[in-house]
Amino acid sequence: MIDTKNLRSQIEKIDTLPTIPSTLRKLLSVIEDPKVSLSDIGSFISNDPVLTSRVIKVVNSPIYGFPGRISSVNQALILLGLNVVKGMLLGVSVFEAMKKTMEGLWEHSIGCAVTSKIIGTKKGLADIEELSVAGILHDIGKVAMGLKFLDEYKGLIKKAIDKNVLLIDLEKELFFVTHSETGAWIGQRWNFPKSLIEILEYHHKPQLSKNYAIQTAVVHLADILVRAKGFGFAGDYLIPTINPIAWQRVGLSKDELKEVIAEMEDSLAESGEFNLEDD
Amino acid sequence: MAKVAIANVKTGMKLLKPVINDSGMVMLGEGTILTDQMINKLNNMNISFVYVEGSQAKTKSKEALINEINERFQKSGTNEQMVLLHKLMIEHIEETYK
Structure with a gap:
């Protein structure tokens, strides 16, 4: 049984765990600073060749959709803007941790990013890149719980598979909170944009989102579509049920949903081999 | 592709x-x-x-893909929207294999 009183402070301190890669720790100290500028971030990335190559890889991937068009970090920063770059850096830095927590979570996350982008584009939403970032990071609470309580969390995943139940229900049983809450805690601690924190917190309860209702509904739906397709792995083999209010807020017609399913096919095929393992 | x-x-x-x-x-x-x-x-x-x-789908047989989708949906919760999604995903595969 885990002491839930201390859970939040333990989760908030995961950046001090010895298992956290040093790049991620350094990155957090940079992005936690609310006054950080694009040029601070630019020089931070440029000083790290591994990070530089990952950033270039990601911005040219189907997640952001500038295929082969971005060749420098500065160009990426100007095109994407501060908030998106912060989220993207976090995404590429939690890559190893994701692989360690759950084989397939990285694929699930980029699948969700790509699908959020497809839906957002179809509905003509603004700030599509921020939706992509939310897609990559929506399950960061799972990474945090996995990093802090590796054995317990692996046990939950095994139980979810054996008993054919949703991982989120088992999280609630053991921790009294789910990856939605832990993700939002981390988002607050690390100064994520408000929109991102709200999406993390409510992607399983999209009806509760007030300020970013449509964006939260899009990521909720994308998460479900990616699982329905069987792309990647998010901790169990079930599909969470579509929330009817979120469904209404996104407002996809039957034909539009069918187009989304078809467009996912190509984009997921492309992102299937998209991996940040350094060559 | x-x-x-x-x-x-x-x-x-x-x-x-x-x-x-x-x-x-x-x-x-x-x-x-x-x-x-x-x-x-x-x-x-x-x-x-x-x-x-x-199509990516064609690396597997049509029946295998449809079975996988049916199985996933059967295990999961359902409502009007899930029924529609399930139906459209099967339709998509049927059309891909035409």
């Missing part, structure tokens, strides 16, 4: 993305129709897959 492992590449498949070697040189251009000779060459290069025309 389908991503196909070199072992499963067949004569007559059309490349949708160029094949590029380790030094960044384009070996086979986009739109190339693969011949036996080219496939032999690919086998000798350090390349694990190519992108060809067709």
Whole structure:
């Protein structure tokens, strides 16, 4: 049984765990600073060749959709803007941790990013890149719980598979909170944009989102579509049920949903081999 | 578009993305129709897959794909929207295989 009183402070301190890669720790100290500028971030990335190559890889991937068009970090920063770059850096830095927590979570996350982008584009939403970032990071609470309580969390995943139940229900049983809450805690601690924190917190309860209702509904739906397709792995083999209010807020017609399913096919095929393992 | 492992590449498949070697040189251009000779060459290069025309779905049989989807949906909760999603996903596969 885990002491839930201390859970939040333990989760908030995961950046001090010895298992956290040093790049991620350094990155957090940079992005936690609310006054950080694009040029601070630019020089931070440029000083790290591994990070530089990952950033270039990601911005040219189907997640952001500038295929082969971005060749420098500065160009990426100007095109994407501060908030998106912060989220993207976090995404590429939690890559190893994701692989360690759950084989397939990285694929699930980029699948969700790509699908959020497809839906957002179809509905003509603004700030599509921020939706992509939310897609990559929506399950960061799972990474945090996995990093802090590796054995317990692996046990939950095994139980979810054996008993054919949703991982989120088992999280609630053991921790009294789910990856939605832990993700939002981390988002607050690390100064994520408000929109991102709200999406993390409510992607399983999209009806509760007030300020970013449509964006939260899009990521909720994308998460479900990616699982329905069987792309990647998010901790169990079930599909969470579509929330009817979120469904209404996104407002996809039957034909539009069918187009989304078809467009996912190509984009997921492309992102299937998209991996940040350094060559 | 389908991503196909070199072992499963067949004569007559059309490349949708160029094949590029380790030094960044384009070996086979986009739109190339693969011949036996080219496939032999690919086998000798350090390349694990190519992108060809067709659907990703076709790397598995239609029945296997439909079964997988049915199984996932049967285990999961349901409502009006889930029924629609399930139906459209099956339709998508049926149409892909026409």
